[in-house]
Amino acid sequence: MKRIAAFLARRIVKSILVLFMIALFNFFLVRAAPGDPAEILAGQSGAADAEYIQKLRQDFGLDQPIPVQLMSYLKHIAVFDLGYSHRQQAPVATLILNQLPATLLLALTSFAFALLAGVALGIQAALRVGKWGDTVITTIAMLAYATPLFWVGLMLVLVFSVQLQWLPAFGYESVGTALTGFARVIDIARHLMLPAVTLGLFYMAVYTRLTRASMLEIRQLDFVKTARAKGLSERTVITRHVLRNALLPVITYAGIQAGHLIGGALLVETVFGWPGIGRLAFDALVQRDYSVLLGVFFMASIVVVVVNLITDILYTVADPRIELK
Amino acid sequence: MPLFNHARRAIVKCAFAVAAATILSPSVHAAETPQYGGVLTAILHPEPPSLNPAVQQVAGTQMVGSKIFESLLTYSFDLKPMPGLAKSWEVSDDKLTYTFHLQTGVTWHDGKPFSADDVVFTYEKVLSKTPRTRGLMENVASLTAPDANTVVFKLKTPYSAFLYAFDIGGGAILPKHLYDVDTPVAQNPANNQPVGTGPFKFKRWERGAYVELVKNENYWKKDRPYLDGITYRVIPDSASRRLAIEQGTVMQAWLQDLEPVDVPRVAKLPNMVYTNKGYEYWSTMQWIEMNNARAPFNDKRFRQALMYAINRKFIAEKIMFGQGVVATGPIHHNTRFYDGNVKKYDYDPKKAIALLDEMGLKPNADGVRATVSMIPLPYGEMPRRMAEYIKQNLSKVGVAVNLESTDVGGWVSRVGAWDYDMAGNGVFQYGDPAIGVSRTYMSSNIHKGVMFSNTAQYDNPKVDELFTKAATAGDDAERQKYYSEVQRILVEDVPLLWIADTNYGTVLNKRVHDAITTGLGVVGNYSDAWLSKE
Numbered sequence: 001m002k003r004i005a006a007f008l009a010r011r012i013v014k015s016i017l018v019l020f021m022i023a024l025f026n027f028f029l030v031r032a033a034p035g036d037p038a039e040i041l042a043g044q045s046g047a048a049d050a051e052y053i054q055k056l057r058q059d060f061g062l063d064q065p066i067p068v069q070l071m072s073y074l075k076h077i078a079v080f081d082l083g084y085s086h087r088q089q090a091p092v093a094t095l096i097l098n099q100l101p102a103t104l105l106l107a108l109t110s111f112a113f114a115l116l117a118g119v120a121l122g123i124q125a126a127l128r129v130g131k132w133g134d135t136v137i138t139t140i141a142m143l144a145y146a147t148p149l150f151w152v153g154l155m156l157v158l159v160f161s162v163q164l165q166w167l168p169a170f171g172y173e174s175v176g177t178a179l180t181g182f183a184r185v186i187d188i189a190r191h192l193m194l195p196a197v198t199l200g201l202f203y204m205a206v207y208t209r210l211t212r213a214s215m216l217e218i219r220q221l222d223f224v225k226t227a228r229a230k231g232l233s234e235r236t237v238i239t240r241h242v243l244r245n246a247l248l249p250v251i252t253y254a255g256i257q258a259g260h261l262i263g264g265a266l267l268v269e270t271v272f273g274w275p276g277i278g279r280l281a282f283d284a285l286v287q288r289d290y291s292v293l294l295g296v297f298f299m300a301s302i303v304v305v306v307v308n309l310i311t312d313i314l315y316t317v318a319d320p321r322i323e324l325k
Numbered sequence: 326m327p328l329f330n331h332a333r334r335a336i337v338k339c340a341f342a343v344a345a346a347t348i349l350s351p352s353v354h355a356a357e358t359p360q361y362g363g364v365l366t367a368i369l370h371p372e373p374p375s376l377n378p379a380v381q382q383v384a385g386t387q388m389v390g391s392k393i394f395e396s397l398l399t400y401s402f403d404l405k406p407m408p409g410l411a412k413s414w415e416v417s418d419d420k421l422t423y424t425f426h427l428q429t430g431v432t433w434h435d436g437k438p439f440s441a442d443d444v445v446f447t448y449e450k451v452l453s454k455t456p457r458t459r460g461l462m463e464n465v466a467s468l469t470a471p472d473a474n475t476v477v478f479k480l481k482t483p484y485s486a487f488l489y490a491f492d493i494g495g496g497a498i499l500p501k502h503l504y505d506v507d508t509p510v511a512q513n514p515a516n517n518q519p520v521g522t523g524p525f526k527f528k529r530w531e532r533g534a535y536v537e538l539v540k541n542e543n544y545w546k547k548d549r550p551y552l553d554g555i556t557y558r559v560i561p562d563s564a565s566r567r568l569a570i571e572q573g574t575v576m577q578a579w580l581q582d583l584e585p586v587d588v589p590r591v592a593k594l595p596n597m598v599y600t601n602k603g604y605e606y607w608s609t610m611q612w613i614e615m616n617n618a619r620a621p622f623n624d625k626r627f628r629q630a631l632m633y634a635i636n637r638k639f640i641a642e643k644i645m646f647g648q649g650v651v652a653t654g655p656i657h658h659n660t661r662f663y664d665g666n667v668k669k670y671d672y673d674p675k676k677a678i679a680l681l682d683e684m685g686l687k688p689n690a691d692g693v694r695a696t697v698s699m700i701p702l703p704y705g706e707m708p709r710r711m712a713e714y715i716k717q718n719l720s721k722v723g724v725a726v727n728l729e730s731t732d733v734g735g736w737v738s739r740v741g742a743w744d745y746d747m748a749g750n751g752v753f754q755y756g757d758p759a760i761g762v763s764r765t766y767m768s769s770n771i772h773k774g775v776m777f778s779n780t781a782q783y784d785n786p787k788v789d790e791l792f793t794k795a796a797t798a799g800d801d802a803e804r805q806k807y808y809s810e811v812q813r814i815l816v817e818d819v820p821l822l823w824i825a826d827t828n829y830g831t832v833l834n835k836r837v838h839d840a841i842t843t844g845l846g847v848v849g850n851y852s853d854a855w856l857s858k859e
Binding site: 033034035036039040041042043049050051052053055059086087088089090095098099102154157161162168169170171172175269270271272273274275276279280283286287288 | 366371372374375381383454455456459460509511512516517531532533534535537556558559560561562564565568569571572574731732733734735736737738739741772774775776777778
């Protein structure tokens with residue numbers, strides 16, 4: 001336990017440094033794009049004059065020199081104050097917190113779907129290696145692996161919303177129905193299904209292939225033969241000995257997927273009109289809404305750092321020989 | 326099976342509608358009586374930053390804001406002023422005094438009474454600071470409210486387009502009791518819970534998902550609105566938007582909600598009505614701006630050559646899919662004082678080559694006479710395809726084009742800073758050339774760093790003079806004379822490559838009636854709109 005505490009302390013210090021560097025980098029990155037929020041707002045209004053743009057820049061705090069803007073940004077970020085979006089006229093934290101639940105719901109559901117379905121399919125394929133069941137599963141995995149996300153999304157919509165009319169094509173919940181309680185949960189779940197599957201399909205394929213490959217590899221190893229020789233049931237051999245060892249690469253990949261989820265969510269949120277922070281970030285990018293963009297980047301980097309930490313701890317659970325350093 | 330049934334039902338319905346139309350009257354809708362109830366759903370894309378049209382003038386803000394807020398006037402399809410919050414108005418003989426008589430019995434959504442004080446406050450404290458209305462207010466000597474139902478504008482100099490600046494985007498009236506505070510208007514918390522006088526009240530806005538408006542039971546116009554509410558749904562993906570309108574999840578798509586390539590197909594569906602009406606007030610154009618200060622664009626012959634070299638008919642028909650018609654000059658054919666009797670630039674590469682030869686621009690070994698760059702308009706797919714096609718057109722006459730695609734931010738900042746050779750552009754004309762056309766060509770509006778000013782840097786004293794005279798002239802016949810002349814000069818000079826007058830359309834579900842009733846289209850107040858039963 002003490003070891004874990006020391007490990008955590010070291011990692012947290014490192015993480016804070018990393019986050020600081022990310023914040024610094026992001027600050028310059030978003031300003032490297034041409035145009036600023038004042039120009040864009042004026043541009044979208046279809047009418048502009050110098051005085052109006054100047055006034056907007058003052059309101060947005062963009063008339064200050066860059067070092068002053070940077071210092072003010074870092075000072076605020078140090079106390080987790082993400083600032084104010086002048087374009088949307090709301091605090092950035094409020095905007096993010098409003099849309100974060102939708103993204104988390106989507107990301108976690110698709111993560112769970114990818115992991116459970118992927119590992120289950122991988123095990124089944126490994127157990128039937130060379131037979132037709134294996135061929136079917138690996139073909140599905142290959143297809144899911146090779147098809148672009150947005151196309152899968154549109155095809156699912158065509159089949160399940162347009163032709164079969166089973167599931168809604170877009171949105172987070174039915175508008176104007178004022179559902180409550182369990183009925184609302186069902187409603188959201190129906191809306192969630194297509195985007196979550198779309199987002200999870202690629203990683204499901206990855207996990208299927210990883211699980212299958214490493215199960216096949218580990219099944220040949222001596223300790224598995226020993227386990228069989230000492231008379232353990234096939235079920236115990238597979239779950240306790242083979243699967244547990246085969247899961248290590250899957251965990252590594254799951255850590256990577258967690259980082260990718262927000263990027264993937266952007267695309268899926270666009271196709272399915274899902275009101276998450278991926279959309280928020282994309283709109284903010286197009287509109288050069290610096291404070292929102294920086295806020296989302298910062299939140300995303302926190303998520304990735306935390307997930308990496310959890311991944312490292314999970315390794316030791318799956319394989320106690322790995323030590324936390 | 327369900328698909329087949331659908332189609333058969335649709336055919337039967339369609340046949341019935343045709344029969345009804347032939348028997349009853351030329352208009353199917355006129356024969357039906359309006360019904361109360363129902364919620365209209367419409368696409369909202371892109372999601373606007375605010376719903377207050379006195380703070381921001383983005384298209385989405387105006388579409389939603391026009392149901393909540395009202396302005397003094399609105400405009401008919403043929404661009405005549407129509408009553409809004411003002412029920413009548415008079416202009417003095419010297420064209421300096423405009424008196425507006427306001428509607429009576431108007432209350433704000435929070436129950437407080439509306440009065441002329443609100444109008445005076447909004448114009449003096451809020452609108453006089455917006456880019457749309459600041460210039461107008463600088464010409465106002467005094468603005469007074471002699472009684473609770475009358476507002477009087479006294480001008481410094483006559484301005485003949487004055488009555489055309491009172492639309493919702495230029496003149497939304499805000500409640501004084503909520504905005505007469507120290508907080509700047511843009512940061513006022515009332516913006517997130519807008520209170521207006523319009524036929525619909527704000528209920529909620531789930532960012533990224535939808536905006537919900539409900540019927541204003543105390544609307545000043547008796548027995549209106551018909552609808553129980555309007556829900557605007559944010560659908561970021563264009564394929565999803567098309568699906569949503571096809572399925573009937575939403576009932577209205579306008580402007581660029583659908584990709585031009587999809588519009589003809591969706592418009593033909595049996596459950597859809599398609600109309601080009603309702604864009605008269607905006608009347609935007611698609612043009613390619615040229616940096617007139619740079620060689621070779623500083624030579625009139627080069628600009629004319631490009632005009633001859635571009636097959637604009639092909640663009641209008643095959644790239645814009647009828648969402649545009651070939652432009653004849655600087656004024657959109659729906660805008661007031663349009664004159665099509667000008668020099669024509671039919672597609673003619675030979676003429677273009679002759680002009681380039683005359684300039685002495687000889688082709689080099691690769692057949693290239695000049696190399697220029699072009700920034701496509703960064704809104705949607707269509708402008709990019711248009712730019713690619715123009716590149717091909719121009720290469721045939723020896724002008725090589727490098728396309729430099731960028732996003733809205735890059736485009737605004739580069740064109741504004743004159744850092745471009747050619748760039749896609751186009752602005753709203755707001756009904757009257759004095760408001761929406763002259764700004765693009767007058768030398769007094771050459772401002773570096775300001776988008777939508779005279780960024781081509783075209784400078785012609787004669788044009789300045791004609792536009793100025795037209796803006797202050799007393800009657801329309803006199804104005805027409807000046808505008809006709811200025812159109813002929815500009816078309817000869819070709820400061821910009823006018824590609825097309827946009828001819829946008831609105832796709833409405835068949836259930837929607839009387840929604841598009843003014844020259845502002847879906848930016849109308851929808852108090853007369855109604856839904857027939859499913």
